[in-house]
Protein backbone atom coordinates (compact mmCIF):
# COMPACT_ATOMS: atom_id res chain seq x y z
CA UNK A 1 0.00 0.00 0.00
CA UNK A 2 1.17 3.51 -0.74
CA UNK A 3 0.29 6.89 0.66
CA UNK A 4 -2.89 8.26 -0.91
CA UNK A 5 -2.57 11.84 -2.15
CA UNK A 6 -5.03 12.29 -5.01
CA UNK A 7 -8.76 12.03 -5.62
CA UNK A 8 -8.06 9.35 -8.24
CA UNK A 9 -6.36 7.24 -5.58
CA UNK A 10 -9.20 7.89 -3.15
CA UNK A 11 -11.66 6.72 -5.77
CA UNK A 12 -9.62 3.63 -6.51
CA UNK A 13 -9.48 2.81 -2.80
CA UNK A 14 -13.28 3.08 -2.67
CA UNK A 15 -13.15 5.96 -0.21
CA UNK A 16 -15.11 8.46 -2.25
CA UNK A 17 -18.06 8.20 -4.58
CA UNK A 18 -17.52 8.88 -8.32
CA UNK A 19 -20.21 11.59 -8.43
CA UNK A 20 -18.35 13.57 -5.75
CA UNK A 21 -15.01 13.68 -7.54
CA UNK A 22 -15.42 17.10 -9.22
CA UNK A 23 -16.18 18.90 -5.97
CA UNK A 24 -13.47 17.00 -4.11
CA UNK A 25 -10.93 17.94 -6.74
CA UNK A 26 -11.74 21.56 -5.96
CA UNK A 27 -11.10 20.79 -2.30
CA UNK A 28 -7.80 19.03 -2.89
CA UNK A 29 -6.64 21.87 -5.10
CA UNK A 30 -7.03 24.16 -2.09
CA UNK A 31 -5.88 21.84 0.66
CA UNK A 32 -3.53 18.87 0.44
CA UNK A 33 -4.64 15.31 1.11
CA UNK A 34 -2.45 12.58 2.51
CA UNK A 35 -3.40 9.24 3.98
CA UNK A 36 -0.74 6.87 5.21
CA UNK A 37 -1.34 3.15 4.58
CA UNK A 38 -1.86 2.80 8.33
CA UNK A 39 -4.79 5.24 8.21
CA UNK A 40 -6.22 3.72 5.05
CA UNK A 41 -6.32 0.40 6.84
CA UNK A 42 -8.00 1.94 9.85
CA UNK A 43 -10.59 3.68 7.69
CA UNK A 44 -11.43 0.40 6.01
CA UNK A 45 -12.10 -1.08 9.44
CA UNK A 46 -14.44 1.71 10.50
CA UNK A 47 -17.96 0.46 11.07
CA UNK A 48 -21.00 2.38 9.86
CA UNK A 49 -22.98 3.67 12.79
CA UNK A 50 -19.89 4.73 14.75
CA UNK A 51 -18.57 8.29 14.68
CA UNK A 52 -16.31 7.42 11.70
CA UNK A 53 -13.70 9.48 13.50
CA UNK A 54 -10.78 8.65 11.23
CA UNK A 55 -12.65 9.13 7.98
CA UNK A 56 -13.96 12.54 9.08
CA UNK A 57 -10.55 13.74 10.18
CA UNK A 58 -8.66 12.84 7.03
CA UNK A 59 -10.92 12.39 4.00
CA UNK A 60 -11.62 15.57 2.00
CA UNK A 61 -15.20 16.78 2.19
CA UNK A 62 -17.05 19.26 -0.01
CA UNK A 63 -18.03 21.24 3.08
CA UNK A 64 -14.43 22.51 3.08
CA UNK A 65 -15.40 24.76 0.19
CA UNK A 66 -17.67 26.74 2.50
CA UNK A 67 -15.71 29.68 3.85
CA UNK A 68 -17.43 31.33 6.75
CA UNK A 69 -17.05 35.14 7.15
CA UNK A 70 -15.19 34.81 10.45
CA UNK A 71 -12.60 32.40 9.05
CA UNK A 72 -9.01 33.47 8.41
CA UNK A 73 -5.99 32.43 6.34
CA UNK A 74 -3.78 32.78 9.42
CA UNK A 75 -6.25 31.98 12.22
CA UNK A 76 -3.84 32.16 15.15
CA UNK A 77 -1.71 35.02 13.85
CA UNK A 78 1.54 33.09 13.31
CA UNK A 79 2.84 35.63 10.80
CA UNK A 80 2.47 38.49 13.29
CA UNK A 81 5.33 37.04 15.34
CA UNK A 82 7.44 35.36 12.67
CA UNK A 83 10.62 37.41 13.11
CA UNK A 84 12.92 35.03 11.25
CA UNK A 85 11.64 32.51 8.72
CA UNK A 86 10.48 29.39 10.54
CA UNK A 87 10.47 30.92 14.05
CA UNK A 88 7.31 32.22 15.74
CA UNK A 89 8.20 34.06 18.93
CA UNK A 90 4.97 35.16 20.53
CA UNK A 91 5.55 34.49 24.22
CA UNK A 92 8.61 35.70 26.16
CA UNK A 93 10.01 32.34 27.28
CA UNK A 94 9.28 30.03 24.34
CA UNK A 95 9.16 29.98 20.59
CA UNK A 96 8.06 27.72 17.79
CA UNK A 97 10.59 26.40 15.30
CA UNK A 98 9.09 25.00 12.10
CA UNK A 99 11.75 23.08 10.18
CA UNK A 100 9.33 21.60 7.61
CA UNK A 101 5.84 22.32 6.34
CA UNK A 102 4.87 18.76 5.48
CA UNK A 103 3.00 16.17 7.51
CA UNK A 104 2.46 12.45 6.94
CA UNK A 105 -1.30 13.18 6.91
CA UNK A 106 -3.35 16.31 6.42
CA UNK A 107 -6.05 16.90 8.99
CA UNK A 108 -9.10 18.49 7.37
CA UNK A 109 -9.37 21.03 10.20
CA UNK A 110 -5.68 21.96 10.25
CA UNK A 111 -5.15 25.46 11.64
CA UNK A 112 -2.10 25.95 9.41
CA UNK A 113 -3.70 24.53 6.26
CA UNK A 114 -2.80 27.60 4.23
CA UNK A 115 0.86 26.81 4.77
CA UNK A 116 1.20 23.17 5.65
CA UNK A 117 1.30 20.84 2.66
CA UNK A 118 1.19 23.71 0.17
CA UNK A 119 4.56 23.36 -1.46
CA UNK A 120 6.78 20.80 0.15
CA UNK A 121 9.56 22.88 1.50
CA UNK A 122 11.88 22.59 4.42
CA UNK A 123 14.05 25.35 5.84
CA UNK A 124 17.36 25.38 3.99
CA UNK A 125 20.60 24.93 5.88
CA UNK A 126 21.09 28.70 5.83
CA UNK A 127 17.57 29.44 6.99
CA UNK A 128 17.93 26.93 9.81
CA UNK A 129 21.21 28.53 10.84
CA UNK A 130 19.50 31.95 10.88
CA UNK A 131 16.76 30.47 13.06
CA UNK A 132 19.34 29.07 15.51
CA UNK A 133 21.18 32.42 15.57
CA UNK A 134 17.93 34.16 16.40
CA UNK A 135 17.26 31.74 19.28
CA UNK A 136 20.83 32.24 20.49
CA UNK A 137 20.34 35.99 20.46
CA UNK A 138 17.26 35.76 22.70
CA UNK A 139 18.43 34.69 26.18
CA UNK A 140 14.84 34.65 27.48
CA UNK A 141 13.94 31.69 25.25
CA UNK A 142 13.79 28.82 27.72
CA UNK A 143 11.86 26.36 25.55
CA UNK A 144 11.86 25.62 21.83
CA UNK A 145 8.79 23.93 20.39
CA UNK A 146 9.33 22.05 17.14
CA UNK A 147 6.18 22.03 15.09
CA UNK A 148 5.23 22.76 11.54
CA UNK A 149 4.70 20.50 9.62
CA UNK A 150 5.51 17.39 11.58
CA UNK A 151 9.09 17.35 12.96
CA UNK A 152 9.10 13.55 13.25
CA UNK A 153 8.58 13.43 9.50
CA UNK A 154 12.26 14.42 9.28
CA UNK A 155 14.87 11.71 8.86
CA UNK A 156 16.29 10.72 12.28
CA UNK A 157 19.78 11.88 11.34
CA UNK A 158 18.59 15.34 10.32
CA UNK A 159 16.36 15.64 13.38
CA UNK A 160 19.20 14.62 15.64
CA UNK A 161 21.49 17.28 14.18
CA UNK A 162 18.80 19.86 14.75
CA UNK A 163 18.16 18.74 18.33
CA UNK A 164 21.85 18.67 19.14
CA UNK A 165 22.22 22.19 17.82
CA UNK A 166 19.43 23.33 20.20
CA UNK A 167 20.98 21.27 23.00
CA UNK A 168 24.12 23.40 22.72
CA UNK A 169 22.29 26.69 23.31
CA UNK A 170 22.76 27.24 27.07
CA UNK A 171 19.53 29.14 27.79
CA UNK A 172 17.35 26.59 25.96
CA UNK A 173 16.51 24.14 28.73
CA UNK A 174 13.50 22.37 27.27
CA UNK A 175 12.65 21.12 23.78
CA UNK A 176 9.14 20.04 22.83
CA UNK A 177 8.09 18.20 19.69
CA UNK A 178 4.49 18.36 18.47
CA UNK A 179 3.68 15.37 16.28
CA UNK A 180 1.11 13.04 14.76
CA UNK A 181 3.68 10.52 13.53
CA UNK A 182 3.39 7.91 16.32
CA UNK A 183 -0.36 7.69 15.60
CA UNK A 184 -0.44 7.81 11.81
CA UNK A 185 2.91 6.42 10.66
CA UNK A 186 4.04 4.38 13.66
CA UNK A 187 6.75 2.57 11.71
CA UNK A 188 8.78 5.78 11.73
CA UNK A 189 9.30 5.38 15.48
CA UNK A 190 12.33 3.16 15.07
CA UNK A 191 15.24 2.61 17.43
CA UNK A 192 17.14 5.11 15.30
CA UNK A 193 14.39 7.70 15.80
CA UNK A 194 14.32 7.11 19.55
CA UNK A 195 18.08 7.51 19.71
CA UNK A 196 17.80 10.69 17.68
CA UNK A 197 15.55 12.13 20.39
CA UNK A 198 18.08 11.57 23.15
CA UNK A 199 19.62 14.88 24.10
CA UNK A 200 20.93 16.30 27.36
CA UNK A 201 18.14 18.82 27.83
CA UNK A 202 14.61 17.83 28.79
CA UNK A 203 12.66 16.75 25.74
CA UNK A 204 8.89 16.30 25.66
CA UNK A 205 6.80 14.76 22.90
CA UNK A 206 3.29 16.17 22.45
CA UNK A 207 1.05 13.79 20.53
CA UNK A 208 -1.83 15.16 18.50
CA UNK A 209 -4.75 12.70 18.89
CA UNK A 210 -8.48 13.26 18.65
CA UNK A 211 -10.19 9.92 19.12
CA UNK A 212 -9.62 6.74 21.13
CA UNK A 213 -9.92 4.66 17.96
CA UNK A 214 -6.58 6.09 16.78
CA UNK A 215 -4.83 3.96 19.41
CA UNK A 216 -4.36 0.69 17.59
CA UNK A 217 -1.69 -1.79 18.65
CA UNK A 218 1.15 -0.29 16.54
CA UNK A 219 0.28 3.19 17.85
CA UNK A 220 0.36 2.05 21.45
CA UNK A 221 3.68 0.32 20.80
CA UNK A 222 5.19 3.43 19.19
CA UNK A 223 4.14 5.58 22.17
CA UNK A 224 5.48 2.99 24.61
CA UNK A 225 8.87 3.10 22.88
CA UNK A 226 9.03 6.85 23.39
CA UNK A 227 7.96 6.75 27.03
CA UNK A 228 10.19 3.76 27.78
CA UNK A 229 13.11 5.83 26.54
CA UNK A 230 12.42 8.25 29.40
CA UNK A 231 10.71 10.84 27.23
CA UNK A 232 7.56 12.24 28.82
CA UNK A 233 4.55 12.47 26.55
CA UNK A 234 1.69 14.95 26.66
CA UNK A 235 -1.22 15.33 24.29
CA UNK A 236 -3.11 17.91 22.32
CA UNK A 237 -6.61 17.37 21.02
CA UNK A 238 -8.79 19.52 18.84
CA UNK A 239 -12.43 19.61 19.88
CA UNK A 240 -14.27 18.40 16.78
CA UNK A 241 -17.96 18.29 16.09
CA UNK A 242 -19.23 14.76 15.42
CA UNK A 243 -15.86 13.25 16.38
CA UNK A 244 -15.09 13.88 20.04
CA UNK A 245 -17.75 16.35 21.19
CA UNK A 246 -19.59 14.04 23.58
CA UNK A 247 -18.63 13.40 27.21
CA UNK A 248 -18.13 9.69 26.38
CA UNK A 249 -15.93 10.20 23.32
CA UNK A 250 -13.83 12.87 25.01
CA UNK A 251 -13.59 10.96 28.28
CA UNK A 252 -12.65 7.77 26.46
CA UNK A 253 -9.90 9.58 24.57
CA UNK A 254 -8.49 11.09 27.76
CA UNK A 255 -8.48 7.70 29.50
CA UNK A 256 -6.82 6.09 26.50
CA UNK A 257 -4.10 8.73 26.59
CA UNK A 258 -3.52 8.31 30.32
CA UNK A 259 -3.48 4.50 30.02
CA UNK A 260 -0.75 4.90 27.47
CA UNK A 261 1.22 7.17 29.83
CA UNK A 262 0.41 10.33 27.89
CA UNK A 263 -0.73 13.21 30.08
CA UNK A 264 -3.63 15.15 28.51
CA UNK A 265 -2.35 18.70 28.03
CA UNK A 266 -4.54 20.84 25.80
CA UNK A 267 -8.00 20.55 24.33
CA UNK A 268 -8.02 23.18 21.59
CA UNK A 269 -11.16 24.97 20.61
CA UNK A 270 -11.18 24.52 16.81
CA UNK A 271 -9.46 27.51 15.21
CA UNK A 272 -11.08 29.72 12.57
CA UNK A 273 -9.22 28.11 9.65
CA UNK A 274 -10.90 28.41 6.25
CA UNK A 275 -13.41 25.73 5.34
CA UNK A 276 -13.59 24.17 8.80
CA UNK A 277 -16.92 25.44 10.16
CA UNK A 278 -18.46 21.96 9.97
CA UNK A 279 -15.96 20.86 12.62
CA UNK A 280 -16.43 23.74 15.02
CA UNK A 281 -18.46 23.51 18.23
CA UNK A 282 -19.41 26.58 20.21
CA UNK A 283 -17.31 27.61 23.19
CA UNK A 284 -20.35 27.01 25.36
CA UNK A 285 -20.52 23.38 24.18
CA UNK A 286 -16.84 22.97 24.93
CA UNK A 287 -17.25 24.37 28.40
CA UNK A 288 -20.10 21.96 29.10
CA UNK A 289 -17.95 19.04 27.97
CA UNK A 290 -15.14 20.11 30.25
CA UNK A 291 -17.57 20.34 33.15
CA UNK A 292 -18.77 16.82 32.40
CA UNK A 293 -15.20 15.49 32.63
CA UNK A 294 -14.48 17.10 35.98
CA UNK A 295 -15.13 14.69 38.85
CA UNK A 296 -16.40 11.93 36.61
CA UNK A 297 -12.95 11.20 35.24
CA UNK A 298 -9.63 10.95 37.03
CA UNK A 299 -7.75 14.18 37.57
CA UNK A 300 -5.10 12.79 35.25
CA UNK A 301 -7.70 12.83 32.46
CA UNK A 302 -8.31 16.59 32.58
CA UNK A 303 -6.83 18.67 29.76
CA UNK A 304 -6.91 22.46 29.76
CA UNK A 305 -9.45 23.74 27.25
CA UNK A 306 -7.83 26.61 25.34
CA UNK A 307 -8.74 29.16 22.73
CA UNK A 308 -6.02 30.62 20.54
CA UNK A 309 -7.12 34.24 20.20
CA UNK A 310 -7.19 35.21 16.51
CA UNK A 311 -4.59 37.83 15.59
CA UNK A 312 -1.68 36.31 17.49
CA UNK A 313 -2.73 37.23 21.02
CA UNK A 314 -1.95 33.77 22.37
CA UNK A 315 -3.83 30.93 23.99
CA UNK A 316 -6.13 31.40 26.96
CA UNK A 317 -7.90 28.83 29.10
CA UNK A 318 -11.64 28.92 28.49
CA UNK A 319 -12.88 25.94 30.49
CA UNK A 320 -13.03 27.61 33.86
CA UNK A 321 -16.47 26.96 35.26
CA UNK A 322 -16.80 29.06 38.43
CA UNK A 323 -17.14 26.39 41.08
CA UNK A 324 -17.32 28.93 43.88
CA UNK A 325 -18.68 32.34 44.70
CA UNK A 326 -18.12 34.64 47.66
CA UNK A 327 -20.75 34.55 50.38
CA UNK A 328 -21.62 37.60 52.43
CA UNK A 329 -21.04 37.05 56.13
CA UNK A 330 -22.20 40.12 58.01
CA UNK A 331 -19.87 41.49 60.64
CA UNK A 332 -17.15 38.94 60.01
CA UNK A 333 -13.77 39.26 58.38
CA UNK A 334 -13.70 35.51 57.63
CA UNK A 335 -13.57 34.24 54.07
CA UNK A 336 -16.75 32.52 53.11
CA UNK A 337 -17.64 30.86 49.84
CA UNK A 338 -20.43 28.91 48.24
CA UNK A 339 -18.72 26.00 46.50
CA UNK A 340 -20.29 23.72 43.91
CA UNK A 341 -19.21 20.07 43.78
CA UNK A 342 -18.89 18.06 40.58
CA UNK A 343 -22.46 16.77 40.93
CA UNK A 344 -23.86 20.30 41.12
CA UNK A 345 -24.55 20.35 44.87
CA UNK A 346 -23.62 23.44 46.85
CA UNK A 347 -21.54 23.61 50.03
CA UNK A 348 -20.30 26.33 52.25
CA UNK A 349 -16.59 26.92 52.74
CA UNK A 350 -15.39 29.16 55.54
CA UNK A 351 -11.82 29.94 56.48
Ligand SMILES: *Cc1c(COP(=O)(O)O)cnc(C)c1O
Pocket residue numbers: 076088089090091094095096145315
Ligand atom coordinates in the same frame (compact mmCIF):
# COMPACT_ATOMS: atom_id res chain seq x y z
C1 LIG B 1 0.81 27.34 21.13
C2 LIG B 1 2.01 28.15 21.01
C3 LIG B 1 3.06 28.01 21.92
C4 LIG B 1 3.04 27.01 23.04
O1 LIG B 1 2.21 27.42 24.05
P1 LIG B 1 2.10 26.57 25.40
O2 LIG B 1 0.99 27.26 26.12
O3 LIG B 1 3.41 26.68 26.09
O4 LIG B 1 1.80 25.17 25.02
C5 LIG B 1 4.16 28.82 21.77
N1 LIG B 1 4.23 29.73 20.77
C6 LIG B 1 3.23 29.89 19.90
C7 LIG B 1 3.37 30.91 18.83
C8 LIG B 1 2.08 29.10 19.98
O5 LIG B 1 1.11 29.25 19.08
Ligand code: SF4
Pocket residue numbers: 102103105106107109110111112113116148149150179180208
Ligand atom coordinates in the same frame (compact mmCIF):
# COMPACT_ATOMS: atom_id res chain seq x y z
S1 SF4 C 1 -0.66 17.18 11.94
FE1 SF4 C 1 -0.95 19.32 12.65
S2 SF4 C 1 0.11 20.60 11.14
FE2 SF4 C 1 -0.17 18.56 10.19
S3 SF4 C 1 -2.08 18.67 9.08
FE3 SF4 C 1 -2.63 17.91 11.11
S4 SF4 C 1 -3.14 19.75 12.32
FE4 SF4 C 1 -2.03 20.43 10.46
